[in-house]
Amino acid sequence: MPADAxxxxxxxxxxxxxxxxxxxxxxxxxxxAARLIRPRTYEEAAAAVRACGARGGIARGLGRAYGxxxxxxxxxxxxxxxxxxxxxxxxxxxxxxxxxxxxLHRLMEVLLPLGWFVPVTxxxxxxxxxxxxxxxxxxxxxxxxxxxxxxxxxLELLTADGEIRTVVPGTPLFDATAGGMGLTGVILTATVRxxxxxxxxxxxxxxxARDLDDLLTRLTATDRYYRYSVAWIDLLARGASTGRAxxxxxxxxxxxxxxxxxxxxxxxxxxxxxRRDALSSPLEFRTSRLPAAPAxxxxxxxGRTTASLFNEFWYRRAPDARAxxxxxxxxxxxxxxxxxxxNRIYGRSGFVQYQFVVGYGHEEALRRIVGRIxxxxxxxxxxxxxxxxxxxxxxLSFPLPGWTLxxxxxxxxxxxxxxxDGLDGEVAAAAGRVYLAKDARLRPELLAVMYPRLxxxxxxxxxxxxxxxxxxxxxxxxxx
Amino acid sequence: xxxxxxxxxxxxxxxxxxxxxxxxxxxxIARRTRTVWLAGRPSPALENAAVHLRGLGAExxxxxxxxxxxxxxxAILGKVFAxxxxxxxxxxxxxLGDQANDExxxxxxxxxxQTNYTGAVSSALVCARALQxxxxxxxxxxxxxxxxxxxxxxxxxxxxxxxxxxxxQGLGDAxxxxxxxxxxxxxxxxxxxxxxxxxxxxxxxxxxxxATAIELGLRRRSxxxxxxxxxxxxxxxxxxxxxxxxxxxxx
Numbered sequence: 001m002p003a004d005a006x007x008x009x010x011x012x013x014x015x016x017x018x019x020x021x022x023x024x025x026x027x028x029x030x031x032x033a034a035r036l037i038r039p040r041t042y043e044e045a046a047a048a049v050r051a052c053g054a055r056g057g058i059a060r061g062l063g064r065a066y067g068x069x070x071x072x073x074x075x076x077x078x079x080x081x082x083x084x085x086x087x088x089x090x091x092x093x094x095x096x097x098x099x100x101x102x103x104l105h106r107l108m109e110v111l112l113p114l115g116w117f118v119p120v121t122x123x124x125x126x127x128x129x130x131x132x133x134x135x136x137x138x139x140x141x142x143x144x145x146x147x148x149x150x151x152x153x154x155l156e157l158l159t160a161d162g163e164i165r166t167v168v169p170g171t172p173l174f175d176a177t178a179g180g181m182g183l184t185g186v187i188l189t190a191t192v193r194x195x196x197x198x199x200x201x202x203x204x205x206x207x208x209a210r211d212l213d214d215l216l217t218r219l220t221a222t223d224r225y226y227r228y229s230v231a232w233i234d235l236l237a238r239g240a241s242t243g244r245a246x247x248x249x250x251x252x253x254x255x256x257x258x259x260x261x262x263x264x265x266x267x268x269x270x271x272x273x274x275r276r277d278a279l280s281s282p283l284e285f286r287t288s289r290l291p292a293a294p295a296x297x298x299x300x301x302x303g304r305t306t307a308s309l310f311n312e313f314w315y316r317r318a319p320d321a322r323a324x325x326x327x328x329x330x331x332x333x334x335x336x337x338x339x340x341x342x343n344r345i346y347g348r349s350g351f352v353q354y355q356f357v358v359g360y361g362h363e364e365a366l367r368r369i370v371g372r373i374x375x376x377x378x379x380x381x382x383x384x385x386x387x388x389x390x391x392x393x394x395x396l397s398f399p400l401p402g403w404t405l406x407x408x409x410x411x412x413x414x415x416x417x418x419x420x421d422g423l424d425g426e427v428a429a430a431a432g433r434v435y436l437a438k439d440a441r442l443r444p445e446l447l448a449v450m451y452p453r454l455x456x457x458x459x460x461x462x463x464x465x466x467x468x469x470x471x472x473x474x475x476x477x478x479x480x
Numbered sequence: 481x482x483x484x485x486x487x488x489x490x491x492x493x494x495x496x497x498x499x500x501x502x503x504x505x506x507x508x509i510a511r512r513t514r515t516v517w518l519a520g521r522p523s524p525a526l527e528n529a530a531v532h533l534r535g536l537g538a539e540x541x542x543x544x545x546x547x548x549x550x551x552x553x554x555a556i557l558g559k560v561f562a563x564x565x566x567x568x569x570x571x572x573x574x575x576l577g578d579q580a581n582d583e584x585x586x587x588x589x590x591x592x593x594q595t596n597y598t599g600a601v602s603s604a605l606v607c608a609r610a611l612q613x614x615x616x617x618x619x620x621x622x623x624x625x626x627x628x629x630x631x632x633x634x635x636x637x638x639x640x641x642x643x644x645x646x647x648x649q650g651l652g653d654a655x656x657x658x659x660x661x662x663x664x665x666x667x668x669x670x671x672x673x674x675x676x677x678x679x680x681x682x683x684x685x686x687x688x689x690x691a692t693a694i695e696l697g698l699r700r701r702s703x704x705x706x707x708x709x710x711x712x713x714x715x716x717x718x719x720x721x722x723x724x725x726x727x728x729x730x731x
Contacts, residue, residue, distance in 0.1 A: 020615060022659055029484035032616035033659025055615070068481065073565075073659055074615030349700060352484045412699070417485045417511060440484035443512070473616070476565065477481035477489065 023077055026343050027066040028350030029411050029440050032073035032473055038082045042164065042188055045078060049186060049469060050162045052076040056471035059186045061128030062103060065135060066353040066408075067440030068473035069181050075471065078186060080130055086110055087189070094194040095153060100130025100187040105287075105337075108329070112285040116194040117252065117329075119151035123384075125287075125334050130187040135437035136179035136397040139333075140230040143223055143389035147399055149178030150392060151193045158186040160465035169393075176460045179394030181436055183461060183470045183480060199282040201253040202228075202332040207321040212243025212370055215385065216363060216403075219247070223387050227251050228332070231385045234311040235373045235407060236304065242374050243367075245385065246318040250332055257326065258282055278326070287330040292340035299347040299412055307379035336382070346410045352440050354420055355406035357388060357399060358432035365430035366403050369423055373407070376419055383407035395453040396480075398435045406438070417441060436474065444478045454480075481567060481616065486698035487512040488567030488618065492560055494545060494603055495573025496520035497529055499672035500622060503687035504570060504694050509536045511695075517560050519545035520573070547573045547599030548591070553606050561610040568618045568698070569607045571600055574641070576674050582636050589636050596640035601647055608651055611660035618661045620694060621648045625668045625706075628715045631731050652703055663697050665690065667707040681731070683708055 020033040037057075039045035049057060055075030062081065063070060071077065080101040088097040091114045096107065104118050105125035111117065120132070120139040127137065133155060138147040145151070154168045157177060165185075167174045177184045205226070209215035215231055223229045226249035233245040258278045336342050343351070358365050373380070384406045391400040409416060424446055427434060433450035434442055448454045457480070461470075474480065482488050489512050493501045496518030505516055516538045520526045530540040545556055560566065577592035604619060611617035626638035627645035645664065652662035667690050669681035690707045697705040706712040718726070 020658060022657060027484065030482050030486065030616075031659065032481075033612075033657070034615055067484065072615075073481070074613055350484070411484050417483065417487065444489075444514075473481050477483065 020074075023060075023071045024350070025065050025067045025070065025440065026063060027352055027408075027411070027440055028343055028346070028348075029352065030068055030071075030473070032068070032071050034072045034075055034077040036077050036079055038079040040082045042083070042158070045080075045083065045158055045186055045188065046162045046164070048076060048078055049158060049160065052469060056469050058470060058472040059100075059130060059134070059182045061101065061131035062126045064124055064127050064131065066438040067436075068477065069135070069437055070131075071473040072471060073473055073476075080128060080186070083188065089114065089116075091116070094196060095191055096194060097189060097191045098129055099189055100128060100133075100155075102129050103127065104129070104132065108285050111194060112197070112200045112329075113283050115196060115198065115283060117197045119193060119195050120145055120148040121333050123334060124337050125330075126337060129190050129192065130182075133178055133187055133190060134180060134182040136392060136394045137437070138388070138399050140228040140386055142399055143229065143387050144227050146390060147179075147392045147394075147397060149174075149394055149397070152178070153191040153193055155190040156188040157184065158188050160185065160467065160469040164188060172456075172460060173464070175393050175395050176457055177394075178392070179397035179436075180457065181396065181474060181480065182472065183475055184464060185470060195252075197252040197283075198255040199253050199258060199278070200285050200329050201258065201278060201282070202250040202327045202329060203253040203257050204248060204250040204325045204327045204332060205321075205323045206249075206318055206325065207247050208315070208318050209243075209245045209247060211241055212245075212367060215243055215245045215247070216366075219385075219387055222249075225249075229386060232314065233370075233383045233385045233405070234315050235370065235378060235380045235383045236308050236311050237315075238374055243370050244315060246315060248332075250327070253326060255282055257324070286328060287334075288338050290339050293342050293344040295341075295344060297345050297347045299349060300410075301347065302345060302379060302381070302410060304377050304379045307381055310381055346408075347412065349410065349412040351408050351410050352416070352420070353406060353408045353438040354423070355398075355404060355435040355438045356423070356427045356432055357402050357404040357435075358427060358430040359400055359402035362402065362430035362432065365426050365432070366405070369405070369426050372423065372426075378407070378409045378413065378416075378419075380407040380409055395457045396436060396451055398433065398437070400433070402432065406435075436478075439474070439478075442478060447478050447480070481565070482618070482698075483512055485511075486618070486701060487695070488698075489513060490515040490517075490565060490567050492517040492519065492557075492566045492569045492607070494519045494569065494571045494607075495547070496542065496545075497523065497525045498572035498574075498622075499674070499687040500667070500670060500690045501570050501572035502529055502533070504691040505533055505538070506536060507688075507691040507695055508568075509533060509538045514538055515564075516540045517566070518542045519556070519560075521546055545603075547595045547603065550598060550602035553599075553603045557603060557606045557610070561607075561614075565614050566607075566610070566617055568620060569611070570694075571604055571607075571619065571621045573599070574622065574674075575637075576634070577637050579634050579636055592636050593640045593643075596637070597643040597647075600644050604648070604651060608655055608660060608662070612655060612658045615659040617659075618663055618698060619651070619655075620663045620665060620698075623648065623664055623666045625666050625711055625715060627666065629719060629726070632727065633731070661701055663694075663702055663705060665694060665697070665705045665707065666711070668711050670707075683711060683714070
């Protein structure tokens with residue numbers, strides 16, 4: 001999908017040799033122009049790859065990567081959302097074979113009524129299956145389920161020579177493609193293993209943690225009892241309450257949870273809801289949608305004051321402890337999807353999303369980083385902390401066993417670049433890494449430190465794609 | 481590629497000995513810039529500038545470039561772009577001339593115009609086409625507050641900058657939507673080797689301040705940057721002063 005910037009009129013200039021469109025990531029920073037091609041068939045995709053010219057091409061899904069992973073300045077960008085067929089669902093075995101351009105939203109629409117759910121979902125449903133594999137996305141169930149590619153049984157990859165290869169787990173090409181940011185080729189289809197569910201409801205426990213240590217203790221002690229576990233953390237809180245947080249943990253509600261008489265402490269959120277309705281169609285997938293964010297928002301609207309007020313409210317509105325609350329899937333996983341174009345609220349400079357992971361045993365580094373962010377007063381709204389489980393086999397996959405923190409910050413904040421460079425230093429020293437699907441600013445020197453399997457990735461790319469057909473702004477910026 | 485804050489990784493400076501350009505390069509090297517091309521007439525000053533920037537950690541190259549020789553621009557600059565993407569071009573060359581002398585020596589006056597205007601037109605167009613082909617990059621052009629209104633004391637220089645200023649505005653519009661970004665910088669009186677010995681104007685500034693403003697402008701993807709920023713208001717007012725009055729102002 002073209003970014004907002006694409007709405008600008010194409011340049012009438014006779015300098016233009018070709019029609020190009022400005023493209024940005026979800027963070028709306030660093031726009032670059034590319035030829036947008038929207039293949040409708042695998043043959044069109046193959047033809048586009050063969051014809052993409054000296055500046056190469058890259059596949060793009062729904063444009064939810066925050067940085068420049070799905071941009072390709074001066075080259076071709078293959079908008080894969082035209083390839084969006086669900087080919088086959090094995091409703092008994094629990095697998096789906098679909099095109100790479102199918103969104104997780106679409107999969108949920110199709111699969112939930114059959115009693116199946118996607119194995120991993122990030123904070124938005126608006127990502128494609130191809131993008132989910134290329135970024136090897138994770139969800140709040142990583143400590144249990146690992147990341148997305150771990151549930152992929154096979155995929156079809158259009159490589160630089162125009163061939164379509166079937167790639168299965170356990171092979172070098174699979175491990176380079178899972179998390180490979182689209183640089184090994186264009187993913188055309190995938191077979192994904194699904195998760196059985198009885199209802200489209202979540203049974204949710206909520207509790208508050210008064211500071212960072214309290215939070216880490218609670219997460220460490222109880223994470224294993226929940227399939228989904230995440231903490232919203234108030235990074236503007238200072239002093240004794242530095243790192244205070246709201247923990248939200250959940251499990252797919254079993255059918256009997258809807259039948260259970262409503263205890264007085266239980267409330268249901270996420271739209272008008274009666275237990276009778278829920279029982280009559282327990283697998284109904286319903287989402288809510290608020291008005292879209294306006295196209296133009298003045299810079300600096302979201303400053304420290306707004307963020308502080310919001311964080312205070314968000315912390316206070318959460319109960320000290322509440323168990324077994326029923327929530328819709330969209331409310332539990334995808335709160336921000338309810339506001340279309342929410343990325344516009346940061347104004348024309350856009351925002352950067354900073355997500356890093358540091359391994360277990362490096363809690364001191366995590367404490368230092370949280371302390372620095374809190375002391376720096378970064379106006380961050382939805383900062384999220386969670387625990388990762390086992391690392392994933394993808395060579396450039398982000399997760400490793402440890403703590404991951406994600407926060408978004410307006411790019412217009414003075415001195416932000418240098419500040420984040422400082423945090424990168426802490427992360428790298430603690431053998432951690434930042435997430436490439438969200439990056440827009442990492443120092444290239446640190447990449448090999450953070451991703452030790454980078455040399456293998458580069459070697460495989462050199463062999464598979466000697467002409468460098470697949471390239472993105474991210475790849476150019478970091479020398480992937 | 482530029483990062484989220486608009487900071488370039490590779491920089492081409494046209495006018496490689498310019499104080500403002502070198503202050504800008506130092507600032508950008510402290511952030512992300514790793515490759516710097518210094519274009520200028522071969523001189524010890526150009527080599528020294530390269531050595532200095534190398535010492536700060538950038539890979540630095542010098543190329544022989546003569547602003548007046550418009551015919552050569554395509555070939556010389558084309559070679560630089562053939563080596564790899566340039567994320568930012570800083571067009572910083574220019575001469576002040578000697579107003580009193582140049583009024584008596586029309587050929588010398590024409591050289592000021594050729595350097596500041598025609599040389600800039602040809603080199604900027606070469607760079608603009610290359611930036612457009614690569615689909616990204618900033619062309620930053622140093623204009624001057626003198627471009628805004630003719631002053632008795634420096635109208636030869638001022639008129640050449642006025643031409644450059646107007647050209648750059650148009651080029652910015654032509655490149656809108658192509659991925660390339662054009663930014664016009666209008667500094668006031670800057671204390672540099674070019675202005676050494678001249679009486680200082682009010683709101684005088686430094687090369688470092690211009691560099692800071694350029695970095696901020698890159699982050700905001702600004703189209704016009706005044707240095708200091710207050711000059712925008714001052715000039716908005718001065719533009720409307722009647723000529724009979726303007727003539728008598730001590731500017």
